[in-house]
Each structure stands twice: as structure tokens, then as C-alpha cells.
Amino acid sequence: MGKVVNDFRLTLGGRSYVPIMIGGMGVDISTAALALEAARLGGIGHISDAMALQVSDQKFDTRHTRQKARTHAATRDSLDKTSVKFDLDELYKAQRRLVESVMARKRGPGAVFINVMEKLTMGGPLETLEVRLRGALDGGIDGITLSAGLHMHSLGLIKDHPRLRDAQIGTIISSARALKIFLRSARRIDRLPDYVVVEGPLAGGHLGFGDDWATYRLENIVGEVLEFLRGESLSIPVIAAGGIFTGGDAVRFLEQGASAVQVATRFVVTREAGLPERAKQAYFRASEEDVLVTSVSPTGYPLRMLKTSPALGSNVKPQCEPFGYALDGKGQCAYLDAWAAAPVDAAGHKGPVHDKICLCYHFSKNNCYTCGHYVYRLKDTTLRRPDGSYQLLTAQHVFEDYQFSREQHIALPEPDWIKAASAS
């Protein structure tokens, strides 16, 4: 009989884990509750620090976003956002508090990491990134996954931090070439990564590929990265990600030489994930034709999403004053130009903006249904209720399905409507 994921273990920093990582999903889709379940079950969960101030406002009733909008009210009607900056002290406090609050609740043998995207340049790429990394380390995070960028300067920003060598630090790459670039900068401060996530073209969120993404295969990239590391005599665990939908898929990568898998899409439809019910049902309902790889993200990376996402074609005014997470160091965001170029009709109404979306606004409203390629298979992982809706899953159910199911088998949940009816 073939193996199951539970026959393997990931060793990181001298500790042993179930080799399942739940990937970071901004903005607060991979909630603390989801990450804590992964840790309780012996794997690794991620929170994400995307839009940390907004997330802090929702969780802790702080007023960061409102305050920032007030401070920068003068540029609301202008396309010049060069003066829109984050208050670094507030950013540090919010980041540290988010991390401290999850770490204080952590139970079990697993770990909680944080996903930090370089492309969220926040009007000051290096200084905001330094604050985010320091806030996470000071907050006691177990590990940091550097994503959405080559992170050539990131390790240097924390080179003197007392936790530089005690926290696990890894990076997400989509090619051996990107890993080489990262390793060059890591060697400069003598701090090699503890793990490398190799993300292929079927993943959710932003993709580290160009328009030719469909010509790549995850197993080939994993093979190239393993070979490269062997050639360099480096024993850095490789974690495969993107389109790994079943326990059997995961075993295939573990047998190829990966040390773990990173998965995300299957957890979007768990109770613990941070999306509202309407969005989770949209993920379940999706058909293969609903899945698009778009160029609407102002970050410049392709973004996979459902074509039912309310964000598409929206003409919302740029929301850089309250948010501004996608602004570069010069106050530019590609949505500003796209919005300015959208036509205005005779009555003065702005038409739809098709080229780009206001990433910050739409993620804050859960209007952007980013997803992995196999999102259309989610309906096969659950039951349909008599009212036509799909039953949400628990994170434990999905985690254990990956951990224990053989080959392409997917464990279905017990129907919750029958239990609910007999209890009443």
C-alpha cells in the first residue's frame, strides 16, 4: 500500500513537524485561528501581515486606518500620493500586537509563522519592511516566510536582531534562479534560510511567473531546486506548494525529496478562514471556467482569482489615504494611472476600471477571490446542504485529510444539518 503524509516528518530548527504548512493568505484569510489549528495538530500555520493596521483595527478595535486617513486627508482628491506615509511606530505596535496575541494562544507541538510580502511596499519599501520584521520577531513569532519578491535586502534589515538565528526564516521562490539571488544576499550576512518554499504556477495569490506561467510544472522546479542545493552541498528543506490538493499529491512531492508541502486553497473554505460566508460559497461554487490568471494586481505579478470577484471592473476611487499598502517609495501605485485613464460619461460618472484593481480597498472588503487553480474541486471535498449551500469544513478535518488519506481519496465531513436538526 502507498504511503500517507503522516509517514513523513519535517525537521526544522531541531524540531519535528507533520510536514504540512498552511500557507499565508492575506488579508487575514489565514487567521490566527487557522494557524493555531495547524500548530495544535503538529504542523505549521501562517498568519499574514498584509494590511496589518487594518487587521489590527478589526481585531483589537484600534483606530489606525481612520487616523491615517485623517492625517493624509489633503491628498484625497489628488493623484499625487508622494506624501502618504505610514507612521512607523504605529506600524510596529500593530505588528507586534498581532503576533503576540497569536503566540500567547499557541498550543501543541507545531509552529506559527508569519508571511511577509516584499511587494507590499507601503510607501517606504525598506523602512516599513524593517519595522514589520522587527515587530514579528519581537512579538515572538516562530518563523518568517519572506514572499512576493526576491528579498535581497530583507535579511540585512534584521542582521543585528537578537532573534535572527533563533526564529526560522524561509523564502518563497518559483525558480532555482530566484533562490540563487536570495542565497547571495543571505551569505553576505552569514544567515542562510532554514527552508525554501518552491511555489509552482497553480498556486493561489500572486504568482512568481510571467505570462508563460502555464508552461511550468511544480515537480520540475522542485527537481531543479533539489539538484541545485545538492550541487551546493546545502541541506535546506524544500517545501513544495501550488496545486497540491490531496494527501496523495503531497506524498508524490515528499517522495520526490521535498521535506513538506505548503497548501492553502483547501483551507479557504474552513470555518477558521477569515472570509465571509458569501465568499466561501463562491469558492465552492466555482467552475474551472471561473478561474482567471489576471494582470489586475498593481504589484505587477499575475494574480489568480475567480471571475466572480466583485473587485473586477470596480471604479472605486484610489484609497491610498486610509490604506496605501501598495504604494512604492515614490508614491506610485499602478491603480492610480488605471483609475485616471478610465473614461467618464457625459453625466460625469466614472466608467469601470478594467486594467487594475484597488488592491487594498478590495482585499479589505473581501472582494477579491484569489484562489489556487484547483478551486473548482472544492465542491468535491464537502457536502451540499438541502438548501443548496455547501457545508463549511473544519481546519482539523482538512488538515487530517491531507495527513492520513491515501492517494486521491478525500474524506467527506459528517453532515452538520442533520446534527443541528436532531439537537433542536
Ligand SMILES: Cc1cc2nc3c(=O)[nH]c(=O)nc-3n(C[C@H](O)[C@H](O)[C@H](O)COP(=O)(O)O)c2cc1C
Ligand atoms: C486566498 C489565498 C490568499 C493567498 N495569499 C497569499 C499571501 O498573502 N502571501 C503569499 O505569499 N501567498 C499567498 N497565497 C499562496 C499560498 O500561501 C500558497 O502558497 C498557495 O496557494 C498553495 O497552493 P494551493 O492554494 O493550490 O494549495 C494565497 C493563496 C490563497 C488561496
